Amino acid sequence: TIAARAEGLTKIYGSGSAVVTALDDVDFEVHEGEFTAIMGPSGSGKSTLMHLLAALDTPTAGEVWIGDTAVGTLADTPLTEMRRDRIGFIFQAFNLVPTLTARENITLPLSIAGRRVDREWFSRIVDVLGLADRLSHKPSQLSGGQQQRVACARALMNRPHIVFGDEPTGNLDSTSAAEVLTFLRRSVDEFGQTVVMVTHDAHAASYADRTVFLSDGRIVHEMRGATQDQLL
Ligand code: ADP
Numbered sequence: 001t002i003a004a005r006a007e008g009l010t011k012i013y014g015s016g017s018a019v020v021t022a023l024d025d026v027d028f029e030v031h032e033g034e035f036t037a038i039m040g041p042s043g044s045g046k047s048t049l050m051h052l053l054a055a056l057d058t059p060t061a062g063e064v065w066i067g068d069t070a071v072g073t074l075a076d077t078p079l080t081e082m083r084r085d086r087i088g089f090i091f092q093a094f095n096l097v098p099t100l101t102a103r104e105n106i107t108l109p110l111s112i113a114g115r116r117v118d119r120e121w122f123s124r125i126v127d128v129l130g131l132a133d134r135l136s137h138k139p140s141q142l143s144g145g146q147q148q149r150v151a152c153a154r155a156l157m158n159r160p161h162i163v164f165g166d167e168p169t170g171n172l173d174s175t176s177a178a179e180v181l182t183f184l185r186r187s188v189d190e191f192g193q194t195v196v197m198v199t200h201d202a203h204a205a206s207y208a209d210r211t212v213f214l215s216d217g218r219i220v221h222e223m224r225g226a227t228q229d230q231l232l
Pocket residue numbers: 013014020021022040041042043044045046047048049
């Protein structure tokens with residue numbers, strides 16, 4: 001089953017003589033329960049592709065489907081609900097609320113949406129992430145790796161259709177990065193999670209099932225399965 005799909009995706013920034021074609025007629029699909037890495041040089045369109053797939057931005061041309069839903073056909077309210085209910089996001093800079101505890105940060109999206117926390121799911125995720133004894137801590141009392149694991153838990157709390165990671169290990173030492181990547185891998189293997197991650201790091205990409213390479217706004221190469229070892 002297709003978790004997300006893009007067809008003829010084009011994004012042009014700016015106007016007049018200052019236009020930049022960030023994405024140029026890209027076709028792309030992600031299968032459910034698959035872990036996809038997106039690599040490519042700086043400026044190749046990785047962030048743009050991910051923001052479009054995550055329905056955070058609108059394309060100049062082309063269409064994105066999340067599940068069966070064509071994102072471009074959604075009005076503001078269903079679009080907001082789609083982002084809130086079906087998408088998880090993990091950022092390079094963690095983006096935790098400094099005044100809230102780890103527990104409050106993890107459940108914040110549910111609180112905002114007025115949803116109940118599924119205690120069993122919460123405990124399971126927190127256990128897998130090794131955060132059980134850190135739940136009362138504020139972000140400033142946590143290491144970078146712990147903060148990013150809190151962000152991982154937050155991203156999965158609503159059982160999203162897809163989790164997007166924007167350089168999720170970019171600010172982490174290699175041990176903490178491995179913890180986050182192992183968690184993303186386990187979420188795919190054990191929960192059937194679909195994950196799409198932008199990374200500069202070939203080692204990070206080696207945790208994925210496939211790696212798509214962007215250059216100048218186009219997909220120029222794709223690796224899958226055992227050939228991913230060539231990344232290392
Ligand atoms: P990457 O994530 O691979 O570094 P981006 O998707 O951020 O690439 O950027 C692709 C191209 O689009 C780059 O040339 C970048 O400068 C340009 N770009 C990205 N965002 C904007 C924006 N908001 N306004 C103008 N140009 C942008």
